[in-house]
Amino acid sequence: MAGTCQDEVLCSWLAGWFDNAIWGQVAASGATIILILFLGFVLRxxxxxxxxxxxxxxxxxGSLTSRFRKGVTVGGVDALLNERRRQRAETMGSVLKSVASIVILGTAVLTVxxxxxxxxxxxxxxxxxLGVAVGFGAQELVKDFIAGMFMLLEDQYGVGDVIDVGPAVGTVEAVTLRITRLRDVDGRVWYVRNGxxxxxxxxxxxxxxxxxxxxxxxDADLVSVRAVLENVAEExxxxxxxRESKIVEAPQVFGxxxxxxxxxxxxxxxxxVPAAQAEVSRELRLRVKTALDDAGIAMAALV
Structure with missing residues (x-):
């Protein structure tokens, strides 16, 4: 019986301690298993x-402040970009932790x-x-998760963005690895699978x-019309x-x-700034209409 421990230092040492090769081998195996599990949890x-x-x-x-003009920081943009960056990093961190746990603990269990x-x-x-069977049965789910991972890695969109994904257009309220939740202008909530x-x-x-x-x-005086529009742009x-929160460059009159x-x-x-175009467009319409009326210039029908 003692010969069974000659190939293992730990077993031989424990056999001498217990004065029995069988108990030494059992103790060595138990100690090895405990050590493997301990190392697995430590590595995890x-x-x-x-x-x-x-x-x-x-x-x-690192600051993600977007400086659209030299020396001018657009209010709210830095906070929005940092929030998007935080959410993206935390989501990817959660995925990496799950993968690390599966690999490390799975290897430890197989070794035991x-x-x-x-x-x-x-x-x-x-x-x-089983993996192949689950893969065939849940291929849509896997497709959603893979698409969601690449979407987060590439930062295609984030919470607060106004996006058009085909079946729905709206503001992003939540992003996960499986779905994207949007709210359209009518208040309707859309759940769109990333895949x-x-x-x-x-x-x-x-x-x-x-x-x-x-x-x-x-028959309008084109020079006068252009001058009126340029005045509106300057105003x-x-x-x-x-200028401090909505517009990042001086408006232009294209002629x-x-x-x-x-x-x-x-x-x-x-x-x-992102998503402020609707508000600025409404203000432009109001100012242009008022300026043209003051200048006595009539507007024609837009064909």
């Missing part, structure tokens, strides 16, 4: 701490089973067959553009309420944009 804890540290650094490190002389080949084969999104139109990333087409009759740019059989169409355009 270390991996989670490293992932948490990386996630926190990714979420908090092998130590107990339990054949793991049939188990691995069964798990492989079904084939294209995304993001109206809130970087900057947006507000514009207004101004139709005037053919709204000089308005601190819009005659279109010709029709009954009117000439001027276009005035303004670069805005």
């Amino acid at each position: 804890k270390v991996a989670h701490r490293v992932i948490t540290k990386v996630v926190n650094r990714a979420a908090m490190g 089973l092998d130590r107990l002389t339990i054949p793991i080949a049939p188990l691995l084969t069964s798990v492989g067959i 079904t999104i084939t294209r995304v139109g993001n109206e809130s990333q970087g900057w947006s553009r507000a514009y207004m087409d101004v139709p005037v009759p053919y 709204i740019w000089a308005d601190t309420e819009f 005659v944009e279109q010709l029709s059989d009954s009117s000439l169409v001027f276009r005035i355009s303004a670069k805005t």
Whole structure:
């Protein structure tokens, strides 16, 4: 019996301690299993701490302030981008922690089973067959998760963005690895599976553009019309309420944009912070209409 322990230092030492080779082998196996499980949990804890540290650094490190003009920070943009970055980092951190736990603890369990002389080949084969079966049955779910991971990694959109995903257009209220929740202008909530999104139109990333087409009759004084529109552009740019929080560049008058059989169409355009184009467009319409009325210039029908 003592010969069974000659190949293992720990077993031989414990056999001498217990003065029995069988008990020494049992104790050695138990100690090895405990050591394997202990190392597995320690490695899992270390991996989670490293992932948490990386996630926190990714979420908090570095300012994401968007400076659209030299020396001017657009209010609210920095907070929004940092929040998006935090959510993206935390979601990916959760995925990485789950993967680390499965790999480390799964390896530890298989090692323990092998130590107990339990054949793991049939188990691995069964798990492989089960994985294939689950993969076929839950392929849509897997597709959603993979699409959600790439969406988060590429930062295609985030909470607060106004996006067009085909079946629905609205403001993003929540993003997970499986679904994206939108609320449209009517207040309707849409739940869109990430795997079904084939294209995304993001109206809130970087900057947006507000514009207004101004139709005037053919007999209008084009020089006067252009001068009126340029005055409107200068006034709204000089308005601190819009310049500091809504508009990021001086509005431009593009001149005659279109010709029709009954009117000439001027276009005035303004670069805005993300998702502020609707508010700026409404303000432009109001100011342009008031300025044209004051100048005695009539507007034509927009064809």
